[in-house]
Amino acid sequence: MPRKLANPFSTSSAMPSSEKAGERRPSTSKGNRISQFFSSSPKSKDHMSAQQALFAMQQQQQQQPTATQQQHQTQANGVPAGISPASTSLPIISLSTAVAGDHNSSEPPTTTLFRPKSAEEMEKNRRADSQFGPLCHSSHLYVSKSHGVPLEPPIEDEPPYYFLLTTYISYLLLILVGHICDFFGKRFGDKKHYDSLKVQNGYAPLNDDFDSFYTRRLKMRLDDCFARPTIGVPGRYITLMDRKSNDNNRSYQYTGTYTETLNMSSYNYLGFAQSDGPCADAVEECVRRYGVTSASPRADAGTTDLALEVEREIAAFVGKPDAMVFSMGYVTNASSFPALASKGCLIISDELNHASIRIGARLSNAVIQSFKHNDMYDLERVLRENISQGQPRTHRPWKKILVVVEGLYSMEGTMCDLPGILSLKQKYKFYLFVDEAHSIGALGPRGRSVCDYFGIDPAEVDILMGTLTKSFGANGGYIAADKHIIDKLRSTNASTQYGEAPSPCVLMQILASLKLITGELCPGQGEERLQRIAFNSRYLRLGLKRLGYIVYGHDDSPIIPIMLYNPGKMPAFSREMLKRNISVVVVGYPATPLISSRARFCVSAAHNKDDLDRLLAACNEVADVIQLKFSTGVAGGLAPLPAGVDVTPQQEKEWRRASGVPVTPPRWTVDDIVRCGVRDAKRPLR
Numbered sequence: 201m202p203r204k205l206a207n208p209f210s211t212s213s214a215m216p217s218s219e220k221a222g223e224r225r226p227s228t229s230k231g232n233r234i235s236q237f238f239s240s241s242p243k244s245k246d247h248m249s250a251q252q253a254l255f256a257m258q259q260q261q262q263q264q265p266t267a268t269q270q271q272h273q274t275q276a277n278g279v280p281a282g283i284s285p286a287s288t289s290l291p292i293i294s295l296s297t298a299v300a301g302d303h304n305s306s307e308p309p310t311t312t313l314f315r316p317k318s319a320e321e322m323e324k325n326r327r328a329d330s331q332f333g334p335l336c337h338s339s340h341l342y343v344s345k346s347h348g349v350p351l352e353p354p355i356e357d358e359p360p361y362y363f364l365l366t367t368y369i370s371y372l373l374l375i376l377v378g379h380i381c382d383f384f385g386k387r388f389g390d391k392k393h394y395d396s397l398k399v400q401n402g403y404a405p406l407n408d409d410f411d412s413f414y415t416r417r418l419k420m421r422l423d424d425c426f427a428r429p430t431i432g433v434p435g436r437y438i439t440l441m442d443r444k445s446n447d448n449n450r451s452y453q454y455t456g457t458y459t460e461t462l463n464m465s466s467y468n469y470l471g472f473a474q475s476d477g478p479c480a481d482a483v484e485e486c487v488r489r490y491g492v493t494s495a496s497p498r499a500d501a502g503t504t505d506l507a508l509e510v511e512r513e514i515a516a517f518v519g520k521p522d523a524m525v526f527s528m529g530y531v532t533n534a535s536s537f538p539a540l541a542s543k544g545c546l547i548i549s550d551e552l553n554h555a556s557i558r559i560g561a562r563l564s565n566a567v568i569q570s571f572k573h574n575d576m577y578d579l580e581r582v583l584r585e586n587i588s589q590g591q592p593r594t595h596r597p598w599k600k601i602l603v604v605v606e607g608l609y610s611m612e613g614t615m616c617d618l619p620g621i622l623s624l625k626q627k628y629k630f631y632l633f634v635d636e637a638h639s640i641g642a643l644g645p646r647g648r649s650v651c652d653y654f655g656i657d658p659a660e661v662d663i664l665m666g667t668l669t670k671s672f673g674a675n676g677g678y679i680a681a682d683k684h685i686i687d688k689l690r691s692t693n694a695s696t697q698y699g700e701a702p703s704p705c706v707l708m709q710i711l712a713s714l715k716l717i718t719g720e721l722c723p724g725q726g727e728e729r730l731q732r733i734a735f736n737s738r739y740l741r742l743g744l745k746r747l748g749y750i751v752y753g754h755d756d757s758p759i760i761p762i763m764l765y766n767p768g769k770m771p772a773f774s775r776e777m778l779k780r781n782i783s784v785v786v787v788g789y790p791a792t793p794l795i796s797s798r799a800r801f802c803v804s805a806a807h808n809k810d811d812l813d814r815l816l817a818a819c820n821e822v823a824d825v826i827q828l829k830f831s832t833g834v835a836g837g838l839a840p841l842p843a844g845v846d847v848t849p850q851q852e853k854e855w856r857r858a859s860g861v862p863v864t865p866p867r868w869t870v871d872d873i874v875r876c877g878v879r880d881a882k883r884p885l886r
């Protein structure tokens with residue numbers, strides 16, 4: 201593939217140009233560089249802390265309006281919303297040199313009123329846009345919050361039975377062919393590939409288990425769809441290093457070319473994966489002041505002023521008295537459970553909880569029970585059974601019970617039923633641990649996760665865990681809880697004693713992004729990011745349902761899984777999307793049940809409606825090529841109701857029964873989806 205120097209998405213557009221806001225967001229302005237505040241004088245350089253510098257930058261940022269504010273101003277000035285100042289007045293008027301009004305002068309004017317953007321400026325804007333897309337229109341915003349109705353489990357549509365049948369047959373065939381290949385390969389095949397699977401010099405084969413078989417014989421077939429190497433920032437677009445394989449994905453050759461693709465695969469929820477803007481500037485300056493490493497665990501010399509500040513800010517953000525940061529999200533869970541529970545305790549875990557929770561729970565030596573995903577009846581059943589029976593054999597009461605759930609499930613796109621869990625908590629008196637890896641920053645009107653989304657006081661949840669890898673564009677994890685819990689964690693947690701402390705520049709990224717979200721820095725920008733991701737999530741979900749895809753998850757979730765089922769459709773979907781310059785993640789067994797292979801779109805605030813329309817158009821084409829439109833309509837995406845009928849989605853079922861109007865499978869055209877999407881995405885989705 202040829203090297204794509206220019207952004208492949210920036211020239212063509214589904215939007216009319218009048219709807220585009222091409223103004224550069226203040227975050228990318230070089231005038232905002234935090235370095236100015238660090239390096240104004242040698243003295244100030246020595247004495248100004250990172251916090252002061254951030255504060256100084258904040259004051260400067262406040263003088264510059266955000267994209268939303270600019271839009272409002274533009275509306276107030278009489279220019280239609282959506283036409284950005286940049287698109288209406290690309291050339292810059294130089295007021296200091298303007299001579300147009302000097303009618304008495306006989307000299308021809310020596311200066312021009314208009315100055316086109318320099319190539320450097322244009323390249324900078326292009327790069328910034330490829331990391332964070334400009335907002336197309338001020339109506340493309342939405343506030344993520346619960347509207348008071350109890351959280352219903354999302355309806356899971358089912359494909360026709362022949363789909364399930366062919367999925368099982370595909371796996372059977374793959375396993376059969378794999379075993380036949382292994383049988384002959386071990387006897388007659390290339391030694392290089394099969395020696396490690398055989399007994400050699402009395403040594404048992406190290407790799408001859410099902411994992412090895414699955415990896416070699418099933419995953420290898422679609423390995424080109426996973427772990428595609430990238431360069432640059434994983435923002436709105438992501439640049440892939442082109443590669444090819446001549447030996448069925450055993451090895452790859454790099455062609456030396458690159459392809460810039462629309463990025464639907466990174467957990468860049470709020471779009472903070474940026475190499476320009478206030479966060480990047482703060483991090484750049486932080487590296488100059490602190491270097492990149494703390495060169496020590498937290499318990500020794502790795503506790504910097506930045507670490508303390510970040511912990512204070514996180515605790516305040518999530519609404520807990522204290523917090524602790526870790527250098528890795530996975531380790532946060534893996535090393536915290538042993539400090540929270542031990543022998544004689546009971547951990548009750550949602551069956552779809554992340555691997556880091558499972559490993560942490562196992563390391564704690566507590567007894568582990570699981571309940572059906574997000575099923576409050578099953579959780580109550582497990583609680584009653586275990587409380588009545590007590591500990592195994594002795595039947596003594598449990599020392600304590602800890603229920604562990606995630607705020608937002610990354611494979612399902614479902615939110616935990618926090619109100620339901622809290623009502624059980626009041627009844628059965630267990631501790632509650634909520635992993636907000638995917639929900640922090642991504643849910644709630646202020647981005648403060650599920651408590652914020654449901655309007656619940658965070659004090660009702662005992663332990664709030666989250667990762668800083670996703671919404672904050674950084675790295676690491678945190679635990680926020682009462683002070684005595686955090687004190688215990690600090691003193692007994694393995695990663696504090698033995699693990700490397702978070703890097704200062706990563707801490708600075710967390711700090712800067714947090715301050716942006718709260719509005720302390722660049723007021724309005726954080727709010728806009730939160731509202732963009734909320735709108736984008738609903739718009740894309742509704743569009744995919746209307747196309748006819750089976751879509752999993754709750755309406756406000758920025759994780760949108762679409763079901764593929766058949767294992768052969770995973771590589772087909774991924775490759776077809778790549779042909780259209782779109783990067784997606786496909787997921788199959790063992791991350792999902794065997795028959796539930798899926799593609800998962802991760803929506804970001806960095807995307808704009810143009811991007812989502814392009815994605816919907818591509819999904820429409822690909823669905824026709826590889827047969828993916830099999831929704832029945834029971835899970836939504838339905839055609840509009842007849843004119844004059846005004847019923848809520850809850851009343852609709854009853855109305856259909858009474859008036860004999862059946863549910864018909866939704867198969868909208870892309871044009872219709874684009875036409876009605878903005879309005880309908882803000883109503884209850886049906």
Ligand SMILES: Cc1ncc(COP(=O)(O)O)c(C=O)c1O
Nearest residue numbers: 528529530554556635637667669
């Ligand atoms: C629920 C959950 N917890 C913890 C983690 C681990 O976080 P990290 O990737 O930052 O190590 C993840 C990772 O995706 C996750 O989904």
